[in-house]
Amino acid sequence: MIEILHFGFVQRALIAGVFVGVLLAVIGVYVVLKKMSFIGDGIAHSAFGGVALGLLIGANTTISAVIFAWVTAMLIGISKKNSRTSEDALIGIFFAFTMALGVIFIGFNKRYNADIFGFLFGDILAVSAADVVTIVCVSALVLFAVWFFYKDLTYFAFDEEGARVSGINTDFIYFLLLTLVSVTIVISIKIVGIILAVAFLIIPVSTALMLTLDFKKLIFVSAVISVISTITGFIFSYAFNLASGATIVVTATALFGGVSLFSYLKKGR
Amino acid sequence: MSEEIITFKNVSAGYGAGDVVENISFSVEKGDYVGVIGPNGGGKSTVLKMIAGVHKPRLGEVRVMGIDPEKFTQKERSLIGYVRQETFIDTSFPVKVKDVVLMGRYALIGPGRRPSDQDEQMAMDALKRTGMENFSGSHIGALSGGQKQRVFIARGIVNNPELLILDEPTTGVDAKNQHAFYELLLELKRNYHLTIIMATHDVSMVSDQVNKVTCVNHGVHMHGETEEVLKDEKTCEVCGLDTEVIFHGKRKTRVDGGPHND
Ligand SMILES: Nc1ncnc2c1ncn2[C@@H]1O[C@H](COP(=O)(O)OP(=O)(O)O)[C@@H](O)[C@H]1O
Numbered sequence: 219m220i221e222i223l224h225f226g227f228v229q230r231a232l233i234a235g236v237f238v239g240v241l242l243a244v245i246g247v248y249v250v251l252k253k254m255s256f257i258g259d260g261i262a263h264s265a266f267g268g269v270a271l272g273l274l275i276g277a278n279t280t281i282s283a284v285i286f287a288w289v290t291a292m293l294i295g296i297s298k299k300n301s302r303t304s305e306d307a308l309i310g311i312f313f314a315f316t317m318a319l320g321v322i323f324i325g326f327n328k329r330y331n332a333d334i335f336g337f338l339f340g341d342i343l344a345v346s347a348a349d350v351v352t353i354v355c356v357s358a359l360v361l362f363a364v365w366f367f368y369k370d371l372t373y374f375a376f377d378e379e380g381a382r383v384s385g386i387n388t389d390f391i392y393f394l395l396l397t398l399v400s401v402t403i404v405i406s407i408k409i410v411g412i413i414l415a416v417a418f419l420i421i422p423v424s425t426a427l428m429l430t431l432d433f434k435k436l437i438f439v440s441a442v443i444s445v446i447s448t449i450t451g452f453i454f455s456y457a458f459n460l461a462s463g464a465t466i467v468v469t470a471t472a473l474f475g476g477v478s479l480f481s482y483l484k485k486g487r
Numbered sequence: 488m489s490e491e492i493i494t495f496k497n498v499s500a501g502y503g504a505g506d507v508v509e510n511i512s513f514s515v516e517k518g519d520y521v522g523v524i525g526p527n528g529g530g531k532s533t534v535l536k537m538i539a540g541v542h543k544p545r546l547g548e549v550r551v552m553g554i555d556p557e558k559f560t561q562k563e564r565s566l567i568g569y570v571r572q573e574t575f576i577d578t579s580f581p582v583k584v585k586d587v588v589l590m591g592r593y594a595l596i597g598p599g600r601r602p603s604d605q606d607e608q609m610a611m612d613a614l615k616r617t618g619m620e621n622f623s624g625s626h627i628g629a630l631s632g633g634q635k636q637r638v639f640i641a642r643g644i645v646n647n648p649e650l651l652i653l654d655e656p657t658t659g660v661d662a663k664n665q666h667a668f669y670e671l672l673l674e675l676k677r678n679y680h681l682t683i684i685m686a687t688h689d690v691s692m693v694s695d696q697v698n699k700v701t702c703v704n705h706g707v708h709m710h711g712e713t714e715e716v717l718k719d720e721k722t723c724e725v726c727g728l729d730t731e732v733i734f735h736g737k738r739k740t741r742v743d744g745g746p747h748n749d
């Protein structure tokens with residue numbers, strides 16, 4: 219098994235997997251605790267519109283997806299602050315709209331494009347050297363932002379109004395968080411895919427929440443669970459020639475199931 | 488004459504469609520203990536939010552310590568403690584009691600820095616003052632309603648504020664512990680020269696503790712010494728209060744009962 223580490227694509231897959239795993243887990247902690255899973259889903263689907271546009275006009279799909287996802291996230295955020303329509307409905311509207319745009323763009327695309335499957339479900343074995351560089355750099359930036367605004371983000375997630383009264387700029391923190399979620403989702407598309415990115419934002423954190431109620435430990439445990447799932451999933455998908463993104467998510471879900479069962483049995487006793 | 492700490496001058500405010508409170512004027516002096524009463528949806532929270540600087544008046548002027556709350560510097564802002572009903576906060580959140588109190592220091596510490604030993608010490612002191620120091624390592628969700636609220640009070644006073652704003656702080660606290668909770672407030676007020684303004688349903692409970700009462704119900708507003716406001720049957724009626732409280736003692740009757748839900 220060890221000798222596969224000599225393959226360039228395996229090394230790239232592992233590096234990318236570890237970074238994306240950590241990133242998804244850390245941002246996932248805030249998404250889950252601030253109950254933003256649905257907005258995360260909306261952002262992921264709007265990234266699809268961006269990917270489709272990138273493929274159509276021959277632009278870098280990561281950049282077009284980030285722009286699409288980020289603009290959509292900002293629109294959801296701004297409308298939420300200034301509209302009577304409920305946040306859920308707004309997300310549903312934007313989510314459908316950008317997804318529909320994506321489908322139209324793909325329709326315009328005369329060449330049949332098999333890539334789209336990779337974007338939807340992820341392909342860790344197809345990670346290029348340039349992808350690795352992007353993933354590492356963006357991860358470093360996002361993790362730095364979380365470190366720098368750790369206190370503000372945490373207070374915001376726990377008690378938004380209390381944070382605001384105490385002097386924290388909660389509007390800024392909200393838009394920062396939306397930005398970090400957008401970037402994180404787009405960057406992880408290569409690994410787990412658009413459809414599964416949100417699952418991966420949520421599952422490791424939900425597993426970790428059963429193991430610890432200490433906030434700092436929660437971030438650490440989520441990251442560890444996430445990385446374990448990514449690497450285990452990668453190994454399985456390589457060994458048995460399975461779809462990698464799906465295998466990773468199935469592994470993460472299996473861990474979630476195992477820990478659920480464990481804590482249920484522990485409580486039952 | 489004592490110092491005015493809160494001043495409202497002809498204040499109207501709302502949330503878009505129509506004003507929730509209209510043309511309110513009153514002042515609170517340093518050392519006052521003010522009860523804000525009125526029916527659900529009458530505008531109590533809106534008034535408190537304007538004092539805390541998180542809601543803009545549409546018309547008129549709000550001054551806190553002589554300053555427009557929206558223009559507070561961080562230091563001025565930290566002279567205000569703010570406590571809401573505990574049930575508004577999801578306390579299944581993975582955070583320890585001491586870290587909840589430390590949050591009160593976060594904005595002062597600023598981004599990119601960790602709480603210092605002094606910050607930790609201040610958090611522990613605040614917990615001591617509310618009798619919660621033995622729970623500093625507990626998960627916030629493991630506490631009872633009354634204990635949680637003591638922790639949030641500790642967060643409210645961690646910066647040694649001048650003014651404590653409480654918005655229905657005893658919702659979610661069982662009747663038995665409410666009395667102890669009000670006693671704690673009185674003690675803190677006495678020991679630390681706090682000015683307190685508190686929205687509450689529980690007029691009977693506080694009528695012998697607060698020295699001033701503000702009654703808000705949309706366009707209607709009464710403000711004055713507790714006795715004065717509560718003894719006026721008409722006042723209470725307009726403000727949506729049960730008139731029984733005025734005639735039969737203070738402690739016995741729960742006014743305008745039922746849980747608050749907004
Ligand atoms: N964020 C908000 N957006 C729109 N309307 C609000 C908002 N907050 C409060 N209101 C409305 O303003 C009125 C007064 O509310 P509030 O000040 O919370 O009253 P109280 O605290 O006395 O129950 C209510 O009718 C409420 O529905």
Ligand SMILES: [Mg+2]
Pocket residue numbers: 531532533654655749
């Ligand atoms: Mg209220």
